[in-house]
Amino acid sequence: METFESLVRAEFRPENTYLNTATSGLLPARTLAALQEATAIRAAGRPLDPLFEDVERARAAFARLAGVPASRVAAGPSVAAQTGLIAASLPAGAEILTAEDDFTSVVNPFHVRGDLKVRAVPLERLAESVRPGTALVAVSAAQSADGRIADLPALREAARAHGARTYVDFSQAAGWLPIDADGYDYTVATTFKWLLGPHGAAFLVVPEDLGELTPLLAGWVAAEHPWDSCYGPVAELARSARRFDVSPGLFTYSGVHSSLTLIEELGVAAVHAHDLALADRFTRGLARLGHEPLPAPGSAIVSVPGLGSKQAELSRAGIQVSDRAGNLRASFHLYNTAADVDRLLDALD
Structure with missing residues (x-):
């Protein structure tokens, strides 16, 4: 019987101490194989049907992780593109x-509209700051810069009380933190971080009634019958969230599907426990060294003020972390071990 450890060992063999999933996750071996097979199909001139099927398999796998029907999931290229769709509506x-200093892709499309009133408050005050007249609350479930986790239940209740819609970006959470996409109007997640996929895919979850979105980027793939809609205006848009699809990067989605199968096999609950145990080990080790990370309880991301300048030195030593806003940011995922944590602590000592 395969265990968590044996499954992970079979998929990952990093050449360094990689503690930077919040920037980009490692690709599993199965994903590399899927990407190679996808490119081989193109190179050989074989029909691309299996690659289009992978788009739907990836959509269905993400829907299971998000706890919603696949009919509510739209496939696009990036969080910024999906946010732009919502901003345009x-x-x-x-x-x-919005939350102050949230990730740019979550907030900037609202700013560039030029005719919206964008108000930013501290993350901890987000729920209490919803008021009559607030149309939408947009926030990352976990903050990129420091790992702080938004109080999403409080936000959901405040938004409902004032008739506001909610938009939650799970890019720094999906894969290690359980997602309840059904509790919010819109959710989004890119796939190249904790979901371990290639770059170039982001899933948007919309309401059952498809919300108030206009499918501004609709091409032939957004049709109810795509292969009958290649020329002229689309006669009928998809009756599901697929009407918001953008023509997919087929190689990317073949890889995404394979990566999501690994997350499903391991189970988000097991990944969550593994990641948080490592984050806690790092936090306790920092205390012994006289360092205190920014408060982010329950997060797999740990940021330490004043140590960001050590990032380049650590990288030369084969330890990959990030420098974010002057903080040293370490992010712990399923392929990391206690030895990885201890090596970083030793390097900081």
Whole structure:
């Protein structure tokens, strides 16, 4: 019987101490094989049907992780593109509530509209800052810079009380933190971080009634019958969230599907326990060294003020972390071990 450790060992053989999943996750061996097979199909001139099927398999796998039907999941290229779709649906003058210094892809499309009222407050005050007239609250489930986790249940209740819609980016959470996409109007997640996929895919979950979104980027793949909609205006848009699809990078989705199968086999609950145990080990080790990370309880991301300048030195020593806003950011995922944590602590000592 395969265990968590044996499954992981079979998929990953990093050449260094990689503690930087919050920037980009490692690709599993099965994903590399899927990418190679996808390119071989193109190179050989074989029919591309299996690659289009992988798009639907990836959509279905993400839907299972998100706890929603696949009919509510749209496939796009990036979080910024999906946020832009939501920003375009809002009426002029609408108020958007965001967290201060949230990731740019989550907030900037609202700013560039130019005719929306974007209000930013500290993450800890987000729920209490929802007010009558707030049209949408947009926030990352886990903050990229420091790993802080938003109080999503409180936000959900506050938004409902004031009639506001919610938009939650799970890019720094999907794969290690359970997702309850059904509790929010819109959710999004890129796949190249904790979901371990290639770059170039982001899933958007929309309401059952498809919300108030206009499929501005709709091409032939957004049709109810795509292969009958290659020329002229689309006669009928898909009756599901697929109407918001952008023509997919087929290689990417073949890789994403394979990566998601690994997450499903391991189980998000097991990954969550593994990642947080390592983050806790690092936090306790920092205390012994006289360092205190930024408060981010329950997060797999740990950021330490004042140590960001050590990133280049650590990289030369074969330890991959990030420098974010002057903080040293370490992020712990399923392929990391206690030995990885201890090596980073030794290097910081």
